[in-house]
Amino acid sequence: VRERVRLPRLGRRQAPLLLVFTAVAFAIAYVLFIAQPPPETGGGSWRTTTFGSAVDDPASFLRIVLDSLTFAGALFIVASGFALIFGLMRVVNMAHGSFYLIGGYIAYEIQQAMTGEGFAIPTNEVNTWEWVAPLLVAAPCIALVGLVVQQGFLRWNQGQELRQALITIAISVIIADQIIAHFPRATSTVAQKFGGNAVSLSWPGWTDRFIDLHIAGVQYSLARFVMLGLGVALGVALWLWLYRTRTGMVIRAGVDDQKMTSALGINIQRTFAIAFALGSALAAFGAVVWASQANIASGQDGQWLLNSLVVVIVGGMGSIFGAAAGAILYAFVLNFSATYLPTTGTECCTQYSIVVTFALIALVLAFRPRGLFGRPG
Amino acid sequence: LRRVLGWSPKTTVERIIGVSALVLAALGPLIFNDYWAHQILVETFLFGIAAASLIFLSAYGGMVSLAQTALFGIAGVIIGNLATKGGPGGTSKGLHLGWDPNLALIVAIAMTTAIGLIFGAIAARSAGIYFLMITLTYSVITTYFLGQVTIVSGFSGIGGINRYTPGWVGDVIEDPNRLYYTALITAVVSYGLIRYLVRTPFGITLQGVRDEPIRMRSLGYNVPLHRTLAFGFAAFLASLSGVLYVWWSGQIAPGNVDLPETINLLVMAVIGGLARIEGAWLGALAFIIIQNYVRDFAFPGLGFGGTLFGGSFNTVIGIIFLLIVLLSPDGLMGIWDRAFTTRRPFRRGGPTVEASASSG
Numbered sequence: 001v002r003e004r005v006r007l008p009r010l011g012r013r014q015a016p017l018l019l020v021f022t023a024v025a026f027a028i029a030y031v032l033f034i035a036q037p038p039p040e041t042g043g044g045s046w047r048t049t050t051f052g053s054a055v056d057d058p059a060s061f062l063r064i065v066l067d068s069l070t071f072a073g074a075l076f077i078v079a080s081g082f083a084l085i086f087g088l089m090r091v092v093n094m095a096h097g098s099f100y101l102i103g104g105y106i107a108y109e110i111q112q113a114m115t116g117e118g119f120a121i122p123t124n125e126v127n128t129w130e131w132v133a134p135l136l137v138a139a140p141c142i143a144l145v146g147l148v149v150q151q152g153f154l155r156w157n158q159g160q161e162l163r164q165a166l167i168t169i170a171i172s173v174i175i176a177d178q179i180i181a182h183f184p185r186a187t188s189t190v191a192q193k194f195g196g197n198a199v200s201l202s203w204p205g206w207t208d209r210f211i212d213l214h215i216a217g218v219q220y221s222l223a224r225f226v227m228l229g230l231g232v233a234l235g236v237a238l239w240l241w242l243y244r245t246r247t248g249m250v251i252r253a254g255v256d257d258q259k260m261t262s263a264l265g266i267n268i269q270r271t272f273a274i275a276f277a278l279g280s281a282l283a284a285f286g287a288v289v290w291a292s293q294a295n296i297a298s299g300q301d302g303q304w305l306l307n308s309l310v311v312v313i314v315g316g317m318g319s320i321f322g323a324a325a326g327a328i329l330y331a332f333v334l335n336f337s338a339t340y341l342p343t344t345g346t347e348c349c350t351q352y353s354i355v356v357t358f359a360l361i362a363l364v365l366a367f368r369p370r371g372l373f374g375r376p377g
Numbered sequence: 378l379r380r381v382l383g384w385s386p387k388t389t390v391e392r393i394i395g396v397s398a399l400v401l402a403a404l405g406p407l408i409f410n411d412y413w414a415h416q417i418l419v420e421t422f423l424f425g426i427a428a429a430s431l432i433f434l435s436a437y438g439g440m441v442s443l444a445q446t447a448l449f450g451i452a453g454v455i456i457g458n459l460a461t462k463g464g465p466g467g468t469s470k471g472l473h474l475g476w477d478p479n480l481a482l483i484v485a486i487a488m489t490t491a492i493g494l495i496f497g498a499i500a501a502r503s504a505g506i507y508f509l510m511i512t513l514t515y516s517v518i519t520t521y522f523l524g525q526v527t528i529v530s531g532f533s534g535i536g537g538i539n540r541y542t543p544g545w546v547g548d549v550i551e552d553p554n555r556l557y558y559t560a561l562i563t564a565v566v567s568y569g570l571i572r573y574l575v576r577t578p579f580g581i582t583l584q585g586v587r588d589e590p591i592r593m594r595s596l597g598y599n600v601p602l603h604r605t606l607a608f609g610f611a612a613f614l615a616s617l618s619g620v621l622y623v624w625w626s627g628q629i630a631p632g633n634v635d636l637p638e639t640i641n642l643l644v645m646a647v648i649g650g651l652a653r654i655e656g657a658w659l660g661a662l663a664f665i666i667i668q669n670y671v672r673d674f675a676f677p678g679l680g681f682g683g684t685l686f687g688g689s690f691n692t693v694i695g696i697i698f699l700l701i702v703l704l705s706p707d708g709l710m711g712i713w714d715r716a717f718t719t720r721r722p723f724r725r726g727g728p729t730v731e732a733s734a735s736s737g
Contacts, residue, residue: 092510163706166647167699167702172640173637173691173694177689302635310514352525365499
């Protein structure tokens, strides 16, 4: 017993871990105390950041924490679909970003048709139904697209992971090109169509206000809280579905041992079809949410594929908890590195935040090759 | 001939085709017109090297890497920063260090190989589909890095690099034949190097690691180290391709390494065939011909003015890619191989099923 309770000594194995802990602790200390706001005289040192540390400017700090959390909500919605498909079927759906994009555009077209407001819809003119209806059309549409892809191309290549990934890449190439050719339809002028086809949906009118948090005088957008709420609600729903229903039980059994599950007389093919359709629909759901907050444009398929990949790689390949943890971690790293990396003031546009994302992936993979919540095997 | 040299008929045919292709390529500038020789063929040679590095990793290491385009771009950006000069008439972006082009060339290749080793070391404990995902994030992250870090590249990238080539390449616009032969020789040497490497003890061990990583590990081989070194070698090849590209086109930008370009390189490798090195140049040639001539071709009877459902070249390439993956996962080289083994029926399973059957 004494052997077991003894604290681990610092050996060769612990040294890299200690180094990582030091680096992470330094990053946290930097954000909380060390950073300084830019001096009024210009210039700056390695301690200079946009807002200074959390002690200097608690309001900005809180805002970025909330930005990260709410962005994690949207990230989770998109990435959980990717993780669900990957976890159950070992299919890396490289077309997930493309599904995201078509889902967003379909929802945009429907909202345009319902409100008839033209290129930019004022938020206060959109009621809840005019936001929910596009979602209710777009998600099943993408579920259908996913189902066709799965039944038409992937089903008869089961077990060949690489070939399935290549098939979905081919499909994403075709979809990306067709989106450029056909979307957005509702924009009228040639300039709008060819000058970058970025469009955005609108949140319902009642979300267009700020909530006073009574902490450091921070007022925060209700729409972003709704985004977080939708992410949390989806997480709870997925948990209930996977852990409290029969279908969920079959899916978890399929994740553990596909052959044994089908040997028990369970129609695993039907489960695959359900999971793939649902996973695809979640891409569309996430697209509607994020396109309401930001925008949607062709080319973002790659960005959202990257987002999903990072979340799944960091969080753990194919687990819902992993997707949630990965989404939160990635959102925090993304937002904090964009704001709290030193700015010396000499370079106007250089941002190194992407390097921190890379460091996050490298760190997680160095210690846990299957991600934080991934299981070996 | 079979009795004399001990070659099978297939090998004989392949060698005859290979030698004639080489002779044809060596006489290229004399036979083909300017557009074919100095656009299509040079592009084929240099992208073929990058595709060959992808195929090498896939065929001998069991790792399908999507980071080759990123490494290609990194080499191009490094040489662009080191070799170009600023000032009036110079390039707009980059560090303009104005080094000697030969030194810049060596440093660019060495740095890219080092970055490749780091990339490889991080991904080395994964294989198969995980490796594909991790290398895809490398590729996308490189694109964003080049776009965001404006001191080295920025979204517009670096231009005018072809004015800073070493003396032995010369002026690529006035005398493009020297670049043609540089690209050809580099391609042939790369091919030879891969063929040599896979026969060395390292190459044999790498193939062991591809097939049975756990057994190789219990035999005392360092599996991640072999994968890392293979990745470093592939990064070296990709850097050659990237350097040739910036000499040929004169510019490099994040748009040259973004997701569509990454997929294009994969398409070249898959069209050629992920199992054989020769497929790299075959796939590159096929891809580049499609890319250059598909605009002149109409698809009648489908509407949309002869285009495929209103799409551009990418829809065509996507459909070709899809058909190749569905019908012949080993690409054109796979079709060729199968033509000589008619007695064995076409297997639907492919390598994965075979592997699982043999291990289970």
